[in-house]
Amino acid sequence: MTVKQAVVRGAGRMLQDRLGLHGLDYAVPARANRLDFMLGALTLVALVVLGLTGAVLTQYYNPAPLAAHDSIRYLITAEPLVTLLRDLHVWSASAALLLVFAHLVAVFWRRGFRGPREGLWWSGVLLLALLFALSFTGSVLRADQEAVEAIAHAVAGANLVGPLGAPLQPGFTPSSPLLTRLYGMHVSVLPLAVVAILALHLWLIRHLGVSAGGGVKTAFRSHLRLIGGAGFIAVAAIVALALAWPHDLLAPGVDGYELTKPDWPFLWIYAAENLFGMNGMLLAPAVLFGFLAIVPLADRVDGRAATITRVAGAVLFALMVAAIVYAAVAPAQVHLDMAM
Numbered sequence: 566m567t568v569k570q571a572v573v574r575g576a577g578r579m580l581q582d583r584l585g586l587h588g589l590d591y592a593v594p595a596r597a598n599r600l601d602f603m604l605g606a607l608t609l610v611a612l613v614v615l616g617l618t619g620a621v622l623t624q625y626y627n628p629a630p631l632a633a634h635d636s637i638r639y640l641i642t643a644e645p646l647v648t649l650l651r652d653l654h655v656w657s658a659s660a661a662l663l664l665v666f667a668h669l670v671a672v673f674w675r676r677g678f679r680g681p682r683e684g685l686w687w688s689g690v691l692l693l694a695l696l697f698a699l700s701f702t703g704s705v706l707r708a709d710q711e712a713v714e715a716i717a718h719a720v721a722g723a724n725l726v727g728p729l730g731a732p733l734q735p736g737f738t739p740s741s742p743l744l745t746r747l748y749g750m751h752v753s754v755l756p757l758a759v760v761a762i763l764a765l766h767l768w769l770i771r772h773l774g775v776s777a778g779g780g781v782k783t784a785f786r787s788h789l790r791l792i793g794g795a796g797f798i799a800v801a802a803i804v805a806l807a808l809a810w811p812h813d814l815l816a817p818g819v820d821g822y823e824l825t826k827p828d829w830p831f832l833w834i835y836a837a838e839n840l841f842g843m844n845g846m847l848l849a850p851a852v853l854f855g856f857l858a859i860v861p862l863a864d865r866v867d868g869r870a871a872t873i874t875r876v877a878g879a880v881l882f883a884l885m886v887a888a889i890v891y892a893a894v895a896p897a898q899v900h901l902d903m904a905m
């Protein structure tokens with residue numbers, strides 16, 4: 566061994582001791598190195614990109630209703646690097662939602678929610694709800710026509726649930742406008758909640774392990790290396806998408822009109838509104854989250870209940886995809902008694 570190699574190795578060992586990296590030397594099932602066991606970690610990678618780019622965007626965004634649209638228009642027209650960060654933010658939000666759904670479907674199919682992992686599943690359901698809330702509060706910050714219509718829908722939905730919907734009412738706190746409060750939720754309450762629930766999710770994974778089975782083991786450190794490689798490819802794909810398809814900003818929003826459709830993550834709810842009126846806005850999420858909540862209770866052991874749960878999950882998933890496609894191709898509809 567040369568002197569240089571010895572110095573590098575010594576420095577590496579010292580760093581490992583100081584940072585406690587030996588804690589990563591535990592065994593995990595070798596099957597956990599398959600892609601379907603990496604989707605959760607890839608979601609985490611997308612969330613990191615979201616957090617980093619969001620931290621920069623907050624320096625440029627002005628959450629006052631009359632200044633919000635202009636502040637985004639400014640960064641799109643005058644700050645090319647920040648424009649790229651905005652596109653990375655928007656694309657990583659889409660990536661996080663797509664990946665979290667792929668993760669959910671993979672876990673559902675391998676029945677990773679069965680005991681003792683019920684709490685792990687329920688913490689995931691909370692994370693999914695928080696990601697939807699982050700996506701909604703983020704999309705309305707543009708204050709363009711789509712955002713104004715999304716807020717009008719949210720207020721109408723809040724009316725339907727009575728006192729529970731109070732925080733989404735424009736007059737909830739007289740000293741702060743709704744858009745500014747939604748911004749507050751987007752940059753503080755919701756990210757903090759994600760971090761807290763994610764910590765619980767990861768703690769449970771560390772202590773319960775994943776349901777990969779099989780006797781063959783590998784070191785967690787080598788699993789991390791693979792995740793690093795897959796994460797790098799995911800980030801490269803997000804960068805490529807952001808460069809190829811920059812995100813649009815529509816004209817400043819005007820109240821009282823319903824001309825647009827929501828961002829793709831909400832199209833299944835929009836489809837339900839087309840079919841059932843404003844009640845569809847509550848019905849569709851209630852069916853999805855109600856089903857997800859009962860999955861670990863309905864499917865505990867192999868048998869009739871397990872088969873029914875699996876078939877119901879597959880039907881629900883197919884309906885959701887069909888609803889998104891239908892809403893994407895159907896003409897825009899009025900749901901709130903507004904001008905078109």
Ligand code: HEM
Nearest residue numbers: 602603604605606608609677685686689690692693775776
């Ligand atoms: C922010 C979103 C999420 C992140 C970052 C995340 C992260 C992870 C990671 C890293 C794993 C371990 C490896 C793997 O199976 O992928 C995992 C496992 C798991 N996750 Fe998530 N997850 C998220 C959302 C969800 C959701 C929405 C659900 C279900 C509703 C869920 C349920 C589970 C379960 C049950 C396991 C254990 C799977 C098994 O042992 O087979 N997670 N998650």
